[in-house]
């Protein structure tokens with residue numbers, strides 16, 4: 157290819173993709189010999205924009221595709237129609253996308269139609285159940301079929317790809333860029349909104365004498381102080397499509413039961429999807445010891461996690477961050493594509509049934525030994541140099 161620079165187009169659309177792609181696009185921008193451009197589908201608008209400004213990433217193309225009540229098919233069609241001219245205009249050598257959203261599946265297919273190489277970041281995650289998570293399990297399989305380079309975060313994800321017949325020479329185990337991103341934001345000061353939130357929760361704790369002490373600033377890894385009189389902060393996030401409807405309501409009921417204990421403060425940043433907003437605000441708004449927040453930006457979320465004794469979540473990314481912090485996490489799903497944290501003992505799959513969630517949380521809150529067994533900081537997701545390894549692999553693949 158002579159002296160022409162290697163052209164790389166990075167495409168992403170939602171908040172978690174932006175978090176995990178940011179370390180790559182920041183490094184691509186500094187790489188000699190690379191011409192890097194960023195295209196956001198903006199499948200999410202507000203939640204994406206927060207992350208772009210945190211990581212100081214300015215998109216070269218913004219498709220601005222979020223619409224109210226948009227179906228998966230409509231979004232897919234819009235990505236096809238609007239990304240097509242971007243690829244024609246830039247003529248990249250590589251298209252990169254991360255994970256398992258609609259943006260990723262459609263981008264990978266479009267790269268194939270243009271006969272352009274596709275690199276899949278966070279490749280090889282599988283539940284082997286096409287309905288859980290829906291539609292992410294099929295989205296990542298589609299990306300896996302079209303990819304020319306698979307950036308597997310762990311050996312386990314590499315093995316999944318090998319079992320699907322992918323040639324070992326095009327699989328690189330890189331670690332997960334979520335650790336690169338965590339290192340970037342952990343260095344920054346605690347944002348004022350989190351300091352203020354913790355102060356206001358402490359004020360509530362003081363007003364309820366039965367609970368005694370104050371909410372503690374947790375160390376990294378969190379100290380095992382469950383079992384004393386301190387109030388415990390429980391962080392909740394839940395937004396998965398397969399949990400819409402009854403499961404979401406059951407999760408809310410479990411939170412109501414937990415809040416009645418009086419020795420916890422539950423903080424729930426609520427995803428902007430209306431299918432999440434409606435039941436959560438209807439069931440939980442105004443309940444004692446439950447604080448509902450707008451979705452948090454990545455920086456405040458990471459800093460809030462440092463104060464957290466226990467996490468309840470159906471999110472993918474938090475299943476990777478919680479083991480790094482050693483925060484016991486109950487996963488509100490039946491299956492996970494991230495068994496590394498379960499194997500390490502920090503995560504436990506509990507499903508979405510009210511009584512199971514309540515009992516498992518109660519066990520951790522009441523039993524110091526059970527808590528200590530889960531509160532081990534482990535990091536199965538690499539050394540924070542995943543982005544470097546990915547870019548190196550792109551460059552050397554192109555030279556070979």
Ligand code: UD1
Nearest residue numbers: 170199200201202203204223224225226257258428429430
């Ligand atoms: C998507 C991804 C999911 C990922 C999640 C992270 C798919 C199929 N799913 O799910 O894998 O875990 O994002 O957040 O790609 N909304 C806003 N503002 C925002 C974001 C969302 O108003 O900043 C509302 C809009 O009404 C939007 C709706 O949420 O239409 C749903 O967003 P959508 O991208 O369709 O799916 P998610 O359920 O968010």
